Amino acid sequence: xxxxxxxxxxxxxxxxxxxxxxxxxxxxxxxxxxxxxxxxxxxxxxxxxxxxxxxxxxxxxxxxxxxxxxxxxxxxxxxxxxxxxxxxxxxxxxxxxxxxxxxxxxxxxxxxxxxxxxxxxxxxxxxxxxxxxxxxxxxxxxxxxxxxxxxxxxxxxxxxxxxxxxxxxxxxxxxxxxxxxxxxxxxxxxxxxxxxxxxxxxxxxxxxxxxxxxxxxxxxxxxxxxxxxxxxxxxxxxxxxxxxxxxxxxxxxxxxxxxxxxxxxxxxxxxxxxxxxxxxxxxxxxxxxxxxxxxxxxxxxxxxxxxxxxxxxxxxxxxxxxxxxxxxxxxxxxxxxxxxxxxxxxxxxxxxxxxxxxxxxxxxxxxxxxxxxxxxxxxxxxxxxxxxxxxxxxxxxxxxxxxxxxxxxxxxxxxxxxxxxxxxxxxxxxxxxxxxxxxxxxxxxxxxxxxxxxxxxxxxxxxxxxxxxxxxxxxxxxxxxxxxxxxxxxxxxxxxxxxxxxxxxxxxxxxxxxxxxxxxxxxxxxxxxxxxxxxxxxxxxxxxxxxxxxxxxxxxxxxxxxxxxxxxxxxxxxxxxxxxxxxxxxxxxxxxxxxxxxxxxxxxxxxxxxxxxxxxxxxxxxxxxxxxxxxxxxxxxxxx
Amino acid sequence: xxxxxxxxxxxxxxxxxxxxxxxxxxxxxxxxxxxxxxxxxxxxxxxxxxxxxxxxxxxxxxxxxxxxxxxxxxxxxxxxxxxxxxxxxxxxxxxxxxxxxxxxxxxxxxxxxxxxxxxxxxxxxxxxxxxxxxxxxxxxxxxxxxxxxxxxxxxxxxxxxxxxxxxxxxxxxxxxxxxxxxxxxxxxxxxxxxxxxxxxxxxxxxxxxxxxxxxxxxxxxxxxxxxxxxxxxxxxxxxxxxxxxxxxxxxxxxxx
Numbered sequence: 102x103x104x105x106x107x108x109x110x111x112x113x114x115x116x117x118x119x120x121x122x123x124x125x126x127x128x129x130x131x132x133x134x135x136x137x138x139x140x141x142x143x144x145x146x147x148x149x150x151x152x153x154x155x156x157x158x159x160x161x162x163x164x165x166x167x168x169x170x171x172x173x174x175x176x177x178x179x180x181x182x183x184x185x186x187x188x189x190x191x192x193x194x195x196x197x198x199x200x201x202x203x204x205x206x207x208x209x210x211x212x213x214x215x216x217x218x219x220x221x222x223x224x225x226x227x228x229x230x231x232x233x234x235x236x237x238x239x240x241x242x243x244x245x246x247x248x249x250x251x252x253x254x255x256x257x258x259x260x261x262x263x264x265x266x267x268x269x270x271x272x273x274x275x276x277x278x279x280x281x282x283x284x285x286x287x288x289x290x291x292x293x294x295x296x297x298x299x300x301x302x303x304x305x306x307x308x309x310x311x312x313x314x315x316x317x318x319x320x321x322x323x324x325x326x327x328x329x330x331x332x333x334x335x336x337x338x339x340x341x342x343x344x345x346x347x348x349x350x351x352x353x354x355x356x357x358x359x360x361x362x363x364x365x366x367x368x369x370x371x372x373x374x375x376x377x378x379x380x381x382x383x384x385x386x387x388x389x390x391x392x393x394x395x396x397x398x399x400x401x402x403x404x405x406x407x408x409x410x411x412x413x414x415x416x417x418x419x420x421x422x423x424x425x426x427x428x429x430x431x432x433x434x435x436x437x438x439x440x441x442x443x444x445x446x447x448x449x450x451x452x453x454x455x456x457x458x459x460x461x462x463x464x465x466x467x468x469x470x471x472x473x474x475x476x477x478x479x480x481x482x483x484x485x486x487x488x489x490x491x492x493x494x495x496x497x498x499x500x501x502x503x504x505x506x507x508x509x510x511x512x513x514x515x516x517x518x519x520x521x522x523x524x525x526x527x528x529x530x531x532x533x534x535x536x537x538x539x540x541x542x543x544x545x546x547x548x549x550x551x552x553x554x555x556x557x558x559x560x561x562x563x564x565x566x567x568x569x570x571x572x573x574x575x576x577x578x579x580x581x582x583x584x585x586x587x588x589x590x591x592x593x594x595x596x597x598x599x600x601x602x603x604x605x606x607x608x609x610x611x612x613x614x615x616x617x618x619x620x621x622x623x624x625x626x627x628x629x630x631x632x633x634x635x636x637x638x639x640x641x642x643x644x645x646x647x648x649x650x651x652x653x654x655x656x657x658x659x660x661x662x663x664x665x666x667x668x669x670x671x672x673x674x675x676x677x678x679x680x681x682x683x684x685x686x687x688x689x690x691x692x693x694x695x696x697x698x699x700x701x702x703x704x705x706x707x708x709x710x711x712x713x714x715x716x717x718x719x720x721x722x723x724x725x726x727x728x729x730x731x732x733x734x735x736x737x738x739x740x741x
Numbered sequence: 742x743x744x745x746x747x748x749x750x751x752x753x754x755x756x757x758x759x760x761x762x763x764x765x766x767x768x769x770x771x772x773x774x775x776x777x778x779x780x781x782x783x784x785x786x787x788x789x790x791x792x793x794x795x796x797x798x799x800x801x802x803x804x805x806x807x808x809x810x811x812x813x814x815x816x817x818x819x820x821x822x823x824x825x826x827x828x829x830x831x832x833x834x835x836x837x838x839x840x841x842x843x844x845x846x847x848x849x850x851x852x853x854x855x856x857x858x859x860x861x862x863x864x865x866x867x868x869x870x871x872x873x874x875x876x877x878x879x880x881x882x883x884x885x886x887x888x889x890x891x892x893x894x895x896x897x898x899x900x901x902x903x904x905x906x907x908x909x910x911x912x913x914x915x916x917x918x919x920x921x922x923x924x925x926x927x928x929x930x931x932x933x934x935x936x937x938x939x940x941x942x943x944x945x946x947x948x949x950x951x952x953x954x955x956x957x958x959x960x961x962x963x964x965x966x967x968x969x970x971x972x973x974x975x976x977x978x979x980x981x982x983x984x985x986x987x988x989x990x991x992x993x994x995x996x997x
Contacts, residue, residue: 150878153878154877154878157877157878168801168809169799169809169860169861169862170861170862170864170865170905172807172808172865172905173801173802173807173808173809174807175801175802175807177802177806177807178802178804178806178807187884187885189885225881227884228881228882228883228884229876229878229879229881230884231881231884231934232874232876232880232881232882232884232934233873233874233876233934234874234876234897234928234929234932234934234935236894236895236897236898236901236928236932237884237894238894238898239888239889239890239891239894240891241891242888243888243889243890243891244885244888245884245885261898261901262898262902264806264902266806267806267902267904268898268901271901274868275868275872275873275874276873276876276878278865278868278869278872278873279869279873279875281865281869282869282870290862313854342801342802342803342807343800343801343802343803344801376774377742377772377774377775379772379775379779379782379783380779381776381778381779381782381803382803384803384804385804482824483804483805483829486805486822486825486829486831487776487829487831489831489833552878553878556878599790601786601789601790603782603786604786645789645790645792646789647788647789647792647793647794647795648794648795652755652756652855653797653854653855653856653858654794654797655795655797656785656789656795
């Protein structure tokens with residue numbers, strides 16, 4: 102069956118498409134909604150919000166999370182804030198400006214209609230979350246406060262100290278628990294998706310593994326939503342939580358869902374540099390710090406003085422120098438690459454010379470320590486706990502780290518994947534950020550998808566199915582998927598090799614960081630594409646998983662996730678190799694200007710690349726969806 | 742960077758109904774820049790290499806915000822560093838030659854699942870009972886319609902910082918969950934949006950809490966153990982509202 106990528110973008114001017122769509126879509130009468138079952142996998146911002154809202158509307162929702170509680174989802178770790186085109190500061194913001202900034206920030210590789218819808222809904226998100234009691238930061242007059250984030254020249258970021266993600270997720274979690282208490286959402290915790298089941302070309306349900314007992318069970322529904330996050334952990338070291346993985350999206354991909362733009366990964370500029378080889382993860386320092394911190398490196402590679410002893414004329418405030426109008430608030434991809442240039446020149450700081458300074462001395466002098474504590478106190482404490490250095494006294498040391506993945510399951514305007522009835526929301530889909538995500542936009546997209554988009558679009562698919570029953574879980578396809586899952590997990594235990602899943606994951610991550618990281622080249626990617634299948638083969642022969650499959654076994658869980666990362670890594674490299682241009686988070690060494698800036702090729706690559714599973718992870722089929730820009734003028738992205 | 746040789750006494754328990762025991766595991770060559778959980782990763786890697794089962798422990802974000810990690814370390818919830826979750830505790834807080842005793846949270850309401858993992862779903866039951874503001878999607882008015890004094894929003898945020906880790910329960914001699922419950926009650930009951938359900942909320946949450954957990958006798962160990970340093974003043978606030986609810990809720994009932 103030939104794969105078609107029909108984005109189903111509604112007609113009309115950009116500002117009216119979403120309104121037109123909402124009127125034209127099919128509705129399900131409130132009394133009929135209880136006749137439908139919906140499965141939602143993942144209970145972070147997108148999944149939790151969708152589950153709560155669909156439960157409120159009257160559908161039967163079954164929600165699944167591999168955590169012990171929905172409150173643990175990785176959305177919780179977002180620090181800095183959430184964008185919304187409220188224009189509460191009166192500094193010229195508007196829905197169109199947020200739309201424009203997001204398309205430009207994404208280096209003109211996202212769908213205009215989706216991004217405009219996101220900007221429209223951003224406004225309602227703040228209203229919704231405030232009504233739920235999220236304690237956003239406020240001015241003394243009692244109104245909501247805003248801060249600035251990268252890639253924007255207006256203040257549109259709402260925040261709750263450095264814990265915005267936590268507060269938003271807890272808001273979502275509370276709405277979800279309310280529905281659980283009311284019996285409208287059935288919550289399955291510590292249950293990990295191990296397969297997606299498709300019957301007669303439509304999503305029929307999922308197969309999950311109970312992480313406490315190892316039991317494999319099937320669940321069916323009229324529609325399935327995956328809100329299972331991103332795949333940054335393909336790099337082993339990233340800012341993602343330890344359990345974040347690609348398995349749900351990858352299993353869907355293997356059942357026919359196209360995987361779009363896998364090479365678009367975001368490297369966040371402000372993370373704490375790696376301190377040693379056994380580090381398990383990298384810790385992000387919020388982008389909001391760039392509001393008041395100044396980034397610099399010594400001019401001299403042989404500099405040995407401590408930061409406070411280095412005079413002004415021996416400091417290179419390289420972002421302010423290279424990008425005077427955006428300065429320290431240049432977008433993430435640009436700030437990250439600039440840091441790499443400095444460190445590659447040997448001007449890095451710290452014991453391993455693998456970082457640059459983020460300096461608050463000026464801000465403390467200007468605003469006083471109290472104001473800085475108020476704004477960033479918890480981040481400063483976190484930094485000190487990890488490094489044993491106080492940012493009040495010495496500049497922070499920072500370096501880029503893998504943080505977010507813009508790629509994901511291909512979805513149309515309705516957030517439906519190429520498998521009818523299978524949806525993807527939040528970071529798990531590819532839709533809104535193009536080749537680079539602006540800061541404070543992930544929370545916005547997760548909540549927009551979960552609260553306002555999916556609950557509006559899903560009825561268009563459900564309405565015609567009135568009166569049908571979900572496929573029984575005794576169906577042969579479910580039986581086969583259960584059997585395959587049992588074999589898979591028994592198989593890991595049976596190999597009896599010598600290396601742990603973590604040992605393989607670490608090696609895979611090294612390959613990905615070296616060849617598919619901040620700068621990619623044809624030569625490096627080809628090397629990675631040779632090394633990854635070889636390492637995967639070694640994994641199949643030499644993996645060691647101790648323990649058994651009948652009780653909690655975190656080593657076994659990890660084995661399944663690493664196995665899927667191996668296959669994903671190949672399509673990430675293939676995508677990076679075939680995209681012969683530099684755009685956003687994807688920087689190809691061969692495609693840069695004389696000044697080292699990214700060089701896009703709009704004639705050949707103004708499209709989404711969506712990969713189709715063929716059964717061979719090294720040879721998927723590439724499809725494209727052309728991107729049309731009617732409202733934003735394609736331009737060289739300049740932040741100078 | 743210093744190398745430490747430490748000895749772990751770790752609680753091992755096959756499953757919820759199996760008897761538990763302490764295993765002594767020596768952990769030489771620990772870099773003091775490691776986090777406590779990275780030290781456990783290293784120990785687990787060595788156990789797997791020796792063909793043994795890895796120690797099961799809950800963890801996820803390793804940034805002190807998700808609340809998944811736990812552990813009683815030398816009898817202290819989240820270990821010796823104040824205001825710090827286990828995942829943010831670093832080995833530089835220990836000395837060469839130390840013996841470190843690692844146990845799961847101990848509370849009847851938190852049954853052990855395996856080794857150091859416990860089941861904290863009783864917390865979800867408390868939130869389900871009333872730890873929310875009913876605001877269904879779609880009906881919200883403009884966010885700036887109701888100004889909230891900054892000190893009110895700040896206090897609510899102080900309470901809302903709770904990560905739901907359960908250290909307060911583990912540290913309490915009575916295994917009481919007052920601090921967890923009070924943090925959520927405090928957050929929502931302070932906000933203007935939370936007023937309509939204020940007394941219904943506190944009554945339902947406290948009553949559900951009492952079904953699972955012990956009673957508070959003002960030891961204050963919870964505040965001491967809390968990685969987010971949430972103040973026990975919120976417990977006083979909750980008790981005040983709970984008492985009031987017993988009158989207000991009854992009066993409302995009488996009138997209806």
